[in-house]
Amino acid sequence: MATLEAHKHISPDSGYPTVLHPNFNPKIRNWTPTDPIRSEITPPKDRAHFADPAKSRLLSVATATDLTEGIGTLLSGVQLSQLTPDQLDDLALLVAERGVVFLRGQDLDTAGQVKLFSHFGILDKHPAQKNSAHVTIKGSSSDWRQDAAYTPWPQAGWHADTSFEVNPPSYSLLRMEAHPDVGGDTAWVSQYGLFDALSPAYQQLFEGLHAVHTSRLQYDTILDLWGVGPNRPPIDTHHPAVRTHPVTGLKALNVNEGFTTGFAELKRVESDKLLDFANWHIHAADDQLVRWKWEVGSVAMWDNRCTVHRVIPGRYEAGTRRGVRTTVFGEKPFLDPNSESRDEREKRLKKEKEGEDTRNGVNANGNGTDGGPGDANKVNGS
Numbered sequence: 449m450a451t452l453e454a455h456k457h458i459s460p461d462s463g464y465p466t467v468l469h470p471n472f473n474p475k476i477r478n479w480t481p482t483d484p485i486r487s488e489i490t491p492p493k494d495r496a497h498f499a500d501p502a503k504s505r506l507l508s509v510a511t512a513t514d515l516t517e518g519i520g521t522l523l524s525g526v527q528l529s530q531l532t533p534d535q536l537d538d539l540a541l542l543v544a545e546r547g548v549v550f551l552r553g554q555d556l557d558t559a560g561q562v563k564l565f566s567h568f569g570i571l572d573k574h575p576a577q578k579n580s581a582h583v584t585i586k587g588s589s590s591d592w593r594q595d596a597a598y599t600p601w602p603q604a605g606w607h608a609d610t611s612f613e614v615n616p617p618s619y620s621l622l623r624m625e626a627h628p629d630v631g632g633d634t635a636w637v638s639q640y641g642l643f644d645a646l647s648p649a650y651q652q653l654f655e656g657l658h659a660v661h662t663s664r665l666q667y668d669t670i671l672d673l674w675g676v677g678p679n680r681p682p683i684d685t686h687h688p689a690v691r692t693h694p695v696t697g698l699k700a701l702n703v704n705e706g707f708t709t710g711f712a713e714l715k716r717v718e719s720d721k722l723l724d725f726a727n728w729h730i731h732a733a734d735d736q737l738v739r740w741k742w743e744v745g746s747v748a749m750w751d752n753r754c755t756v757h758r759v760i761p762g763r764y765e766a767g768t769r770r771g772v773r774t775t776v777f778g779e780k781p782f783l784d785p786n787s788e789s790r791d792e793r794e795k796r797l798k799k800e801k802e803g804e805d806t807r808n809g810v811n812a813n814g815n816g817t818d819g820g821p822g823d824a825n826k827v828n829g830s
């Protein structure tokens with residue numbers, strides 16, 4: 449953070465910069481992006497639509513262990529590099545359902561990763577990405593609680609990758625090539641779970657709104673902090689504040705700390721307060737969170753349409769953490785008013801199952817309705 453222009457303009461009285469990203473900053477003022485703003489595209493059909501609903505092609509060769517109830521699954525016993533196209537389709541469905549899937553000890557290299565990820569769609573290109581196929585991810589060892597004094601972009605904040613795009617990314621895959629022994633974990637929060645955790649009144653409120661996702665704050669900070677020029681001009685995009693996942697059909701909150709600056713339909717003060725709540729809601733979501741400790745060769749694949757993530761800032765030495773990320777374009781976010789939340793679906797399926805069991809003469813404990821000696825649930829009360 450010390451390379452930020454704002455560090456050169458500290459008030460001796462307050463200890464804070466006199467201005468944040470003013471026009472005096474030549475790094476921002478003098479930059480002209482080389483590429484135009486993107487137009488909307490229709491990406492190829494999501495590979496998860498081609499999966500076996502039971503994911504049998506993948507799960508016959510790999511062991512899946514859920515790390516928390518609502519998000520995150522560890523997949524072991526396989527090398528991604530050896531998976532067939534059918535198994536990759538099953539993997540996409542697993543990611544869409546569980547939010548993020550982890551693997552350790554992978555033998556992929558960058559070329560292999562790029563080739564593998566092309567299976568999932570058209571490779572995205574981050575505004576600051578010079579190599580069109582992948583982006584290098586480092587980490588953060590600055591004090592994120594203090595960074596806001598120098599830059600309005602919460603660079604260590606919870607985000608879905610480049611959610612400001614007209615076609616924000618669907619899947620991302622990060623593979624770690626160098627990593628400190630401790631520190632630099634990444635955490636993910638389920639946006640399915642965040643929606644479920646709202647009261648019905650707040651669910652309705654968010655469903656009626658569009659969130660403004662902007663690249664403007666990141667644009668300035670990239671120029672100032674990262675020392676590279678963004679390829680495209682900054683944009684502000686209005687996306688539904690609650691979106692429907694095109695594969696699972698589930699509702700997910702579509703607001704994040706990193707790129708959302710407000711709500712299009714609200715007055716400024718209403719918008720600020722609601723955004724403040726939404727950011728708190730994400731930070732308070734330890735029941736919807738999974739935290740991953742990296743090793744060299746570890747991989748995480750996640751779905752940006754139903755999760756947000758952030759690297760947990762640490763004190764490790766700069767340059768000791770390096771990962772390669774590949775990302776593919778997703779659909780333009782939409783809200784299907786007839787879609788259901790994850791909780792609603794679970795309840796509906798449970799009810800349907802109970803109805804079926806009743807018709808088949810099985811009670812809710814999974815036993816025969818005559819309650820004979822096999823009714824173990826009556827004994828095991830705890």
Ligand SMILES: [Fe+2]
Pocket residue numbers: 607608609757
């Ligand atoms: Fe990210």
